[in-house]
Amino acid sequence: MILSTILLSAAAFQEPLQAEVRVADLKAHIGFFTSEELEGREAGKRGAHLAASYIENQFRRLGLKPLGEEGSYRLPFALRKDTAYNVVGILPGTDPELSKKFIAVGGHHDHAGLGSGMSGAMGFPYEIHNGADDNASGASGVLELAEYYAAHPSKHSMIFMTFSAEERGLLGSKHLVQSGILPNDDILFMVNLDMIGRLTEDKLFVGGLGTAEELHDYLDPVFEACKLDLELDDRGEAPSDNTSFFHGGIPALFFFTNIHEDYHMPSDDAERINYVGEVKVLNLVQRVIAKLDGAPSLTFRNHGGMGMPEDFMARMNTHYRSIAKRKSMKGKLGVRAGDVVGNGLLVDSVRDGSAAAEAGMKDGDVLLAINDRNTIDMMALRRALASGLKGDEINIKVLRGETTVRLTAVLK
Numbered sequence: 001m002i003l004s005t006i007l008l009s010a011a012a013f014q015e016p017l018q019a020e021v022r023v024a025d026l027k028a029h030i031g032f033f034t035s036e037e038l039e040g041r042e043a044g045k046r047g048a049h050l051a052a053s054y055i056e057n058q059f060r061r062l063g064l065k066p067l068g069e070e071g072s073y074r075l076p077f078a079l080r081k082d083t084a085y086n087v088v089g090i091l092p093g094t095d096p097e098l099s100k101k102f103i104a105v106g107g108h109h110d111h112a113g114l115g116s117g118m119s120g121a122m123g124f125p126y127e128i129h130n131g132a133d134d135n136a137s138g139a140s141g142v143l144e145l146a147e148y149y150a151a152h153p154s155k156h157s158m159i160f161m162t163f164s165a166e167e168r169g170l171l172g173s174k175h176l177v178q179s180g181i182l183p184n185d186d187i188l189f190m191v192n193l194d195m196i197g198r199l200t201e202d203k204l205f206v207g208g209l210g211t212a213e214e215l216h217d218y219l220d221p222v223f224e225a226c227k228l229d230l231e232l233d234d235r236g237e238a239p240s241d242n243t244s245f246f247h248g249g250i251p252a253l254f255f256f257t258n259i260h261e262d263y264h265m266p267s268d269d270a271e272r273i274n275y276v277g278e279v280k281v282l283n284l285v286q287r288v289i290a291k292l293d294g295a296p297s298l299t300f301r302n303h304g305g306m307g308m309p310e311d312f313m314a315r316m317n318t319h320y321r322s323i324a325k326r327k328s329m330k331g332k333l334g335v336r337a338g339d340v341v342g343n344g345l346l347v348d349s350v351r352d353g354s355a356a357a358e359a360g361m362k363d364g365d366v367l368l369a370i371n372d373r374n375t376i377d378m379m380a381l382r383r384a385l386a387s388g389l390k391g392d393e394i395n396i397k398v399l400r401g402e403t404t405v406r407l408t409a410v411l412k
């Protein structure tokens with residue numbers, strides 16, 4: 001399954017470099033990042049490693065230069081128990097002078113995994129949190145822009161990067177900025193793409209415009225000519241990776257289509273992405289980069305404060321209510337199991353009046369599968385039941401003595 005997914009994705013990219021940002025490419029990238037195999041890309045885990053390898057392969061295909069030792073685009077850093085990887089590629093500029101400086105474009109590729117809570121999930125453990133908007137959209141945007149600029153290099157050199165462990169507190173971008181791996185002093189400005197896949201009514205937030213003295217002079221005409229409904233903000237901080245660059249003294253812009261009801265939820269899925277909207281966002285980023293590519297230098301300004309959309313807190317409050325509602329709808333089976341017996345779990349007890357009791361499950365049954373997913377251990381059982389809501393019908397396979405019995409339960 002992994003291999004076939006990767007091969008399929010690779011096959012879609014055997015064509016010549018694309019001169020423009022395309023819906024089809026965004027769909028292919030986001031489709032890969034949100035595939036079941038990646039299990040929500042939790043930093044330090046296999047899914048995030050697969051995402052980093054995919055990005056590395058794309059950077060190599062585009063002819064970017066690696067920053068890491070021995071030709072690796074993946075730059076490791078330590079988490080408490082695991083290793084996580086940022087991915088960085090360099091594209092040389094065309095102007096002999098301006099190419100000594102860099103325009104940096106980044107976005108995080110990690111997300112909340114199986115909702116352990118460490119990555120800010122909203123309390124739905126054992127469900128896959130695909131993070132299509134957060135931030136498969138941004139990581140895919142980085143890939144699409146890298147492809148565009150590989151075909152049309154800018155005067156400045158460019159750095160394309162995706163970060164890991166953003167959801168654990170901007171750890172990957174902090175590591176990149178603080179470890180001295182990046183040419184910090186020579187970065188003209190940074191663009192952060194985090195959650196750019198849910199453009200609604202063409203409303204887009206652009207933060208960080210006060211982080212260099214000249215930004216408004218350069219960019220106000222670009223924004224005035226833009227057909228999107230822009231909310232512009234000068235402040236340099238946000239709950240996202242541009243903050244790490246801003247704290248490192250680098251002008252940094254933040255593009256964001258705002259939070260929504262699926263934020264950090266198992267329902268942040270690819271089919272809810274506004275792909276045409278994301279192309280519009282990336283086209284604006286291209287115009288911003290084109291304008292600033294003519295700037296020989298920018299003067300950093302320490303303009304702090306959390307720059308977020310005006311209705312962010314109101315949206316968050318609505319979101320918390322919908323989370324509580326979804327939690328109250330979670331369905332229970334009502335069995336206690338523990339010991340692994342053969343290919344299943346031994347049912348210690350079936351609670352009276354529970355969904356399991358009404359379905360006819362009995363103490364001593366060995367639970368083999370739920371909805372055709374094997375329940376070979378407790379983790380598998382929790383995952384099989386995780387997304388079940390009250391009233392959902394599930395198919396259960398148990399071994400009773402020597403006989404396989406199939407039951408249907410309605411979760412309570």
Ligand SMILES: [Zn+2]
Pocket residue numbers: 134167264
């Ligand atoms: Zn997030």
